[in-house]
Amino acid sequence: MTKTITQLIWYLERKWKYSWWSCHPHYGSGRASAAATKVATLLVLVLFLWLVYISVWAATVDISSSSPSGLAFVDSNELPTFPATGSAIAQHQSTESEAIPFKTMISYETSSLPRGGNSNGSFITLSLPQFTRLERIFYRADTNRDGFLTQTELANYINQAVKDHLANAMKYNYQKYSQLDNDPRNGLVTWKEYVTHYFKKIGIPAITLDDVRDKSPAFTRLPKDFKVEIARLEASWSESANNSPDFVTVDEFLSLEHPEASPTRLLTLVTDVFSTFDLDGDGIIEKSEFETTYREAEGVDKVYKEDFHLIDTDNNEKITRLELMKYIDPRNIHHSQKDAKQILDVTDLDKDARMSLHEAIICGSYLIRSKLYDVVYRLHNPE
Numbered sequence: 001m002t003k004t005i006t007q008l009i010w011y012l013e014r015k016w017k018y019s020w021w022s023c024h025p026h027y028g029s030g031r032a033s034a035a036a037t038k039v040a041t042l043l044v045l046v047l048f049l050w051l052v053y054i055s056v057w058a059a060t061v062d063i064s065s066s067s068p069s070g071l072a073f074v075d076s077n078e079l080p081t082f083p084a085t086g087s088a089i090a091q092h093q094s095t096e097s098e099a100i101p102f103k104t105m106i107s108y109e110t111s112s113l114p115r116g117g118n119s120n121g122s123f124i125t126l127s128l129p130q131f132t133r134l135e136r137i138f139y140r141a142d143t144n145r146d147g148f149l150t151q152t153e154l155a156n157y158i159n160q161a162v163k164d165h166l167a168n169a170m171k172y173n174y175q176k177y178s179q180l181d182n183d184p185r186n187g188l189v190t191w192k193e194y195v196t197h198y199f200k201k202i203g204i205p206a207i208t209l210d211d212v213r214d215k216s217p218a219f220t221r222l223p224k225d226f227k228v229e230i231a232r233l234e235a236s237w238s239e240s241a242n243n244s245p246d247f248v249t250v251d252e253f254l255s256l257e258h259p260e261a262s263p264t265r266l267l268t269l270v271t272d273v274f275s276t277f278d279l280d281g282d283g284i285i286e287k288s289e290f291e292t293t294y295r296e297a298e299g300v301d302k303v304y305k306e307d308f309h310l311i312d313t314d315n316n317e318k319i320t321r322l323e324l325m326k327y328i329d330p331r332n333i334h335h336s337q338k339d340a341k342q343i344l345d346v347t348d349l350d351k352d353a354r355m356s357l358h359e360a361i362i363c364g365s366y367l368i369r370s371k372l373y374d375v376v377y378r379l380h381n382p383e
Helices: 002-018 034-060 086-094 128-141 151-171 173-180 191-201 209-214 224-240 250-257 263-277 287-296 321-328 333-347 357-362 375-380
Strands: 071-075 104-109 123-127
Touching: 123 128, 128 151, 128 357, 151 173, 151 250, 151 333, 151 375, 173 191, 173 250, 191 209, 191 224, 224 250, 250 263, 263 287, 263 321, 333 357
Parallel strands: none
Antiparallel strands: 071 104, 104 123
8 A cells, every 4th residue: 555655656746747837938947846746745645544534434434323224344353253164164165256354244233123133132243245245146136126035036046056056067177177187197186186286275285195194293283174174075085986096087076076067976866766766676666666665664865755746747656767867956946946945934034925135134144054145065065
């Protein structure tokens, strides 16, 4: 800032000294007087002090009394801090374009609400980037511009976000694969190359694969959450590296980075479901086989029983592999409809079957963990 002001003063001084009018016979000998230079410097100094005053005022002013929505700015130093968890690390990675340093927090007063607010009038706090992003998402999803989000609008927005994410994942998969293939560049991404990239990504570039393998002091000093993330990464690698435990192919890399976008992973899931429910092995799951499995087996996911009518698109009480694959595909609108219903169940405080921006901000701590706010994080970290 000081450097910029100095450059501005120098520019004005040169402008004064060497402009055509300062060299005019009626205005002196060709060089500006010292007094004129001091005046220009004083004006710049006054302007700088005024800008500083405005900046300080904007950072400290409380606008809650003049804003009908009850927004107030609070210094982040007054808020408690907590150690980052593994999920927080992943969330930061998935929204790194939004994860800018901030000095201001936004709080939303809930004591005046008829319902939905805390009884002690506490604040629901969002960071300024989170608030800005949530507001932007709300208006993008509000396609009819009525100031409310219905279940249909929520489902359509989430579904489009899922489709865009999967399209980008497949589009840039090879490009990222090639960037990681550098030690040596042999057309394969090794475990060492991937781990080195991952450590840089989460902010611990000094840790090496040897540190992890040998449980070195540098590794043992890491927070527990980082160790959990590394263990999770090793499990994901083992599940994706089908050809060799030492490297992944470009298709396996897609399954590793974006399992929700991998056709191979989708086919594997379909095969697992059929091995559970297709009791006679004829390649078709009949409704009676569903009922028998749920009656006799334990620990079977009941979602298939609940959604049988959604999977059986031709209503013949039989499920084919193609029908099941279309149902499991994250781009299927029924997934987004379920997400939209869950969001409204939490955020529709006045029970009018829609969500206002007021309600969205009040329930911000819930929404920032939903697919509406961060579809990438939720797809990679399902509840």
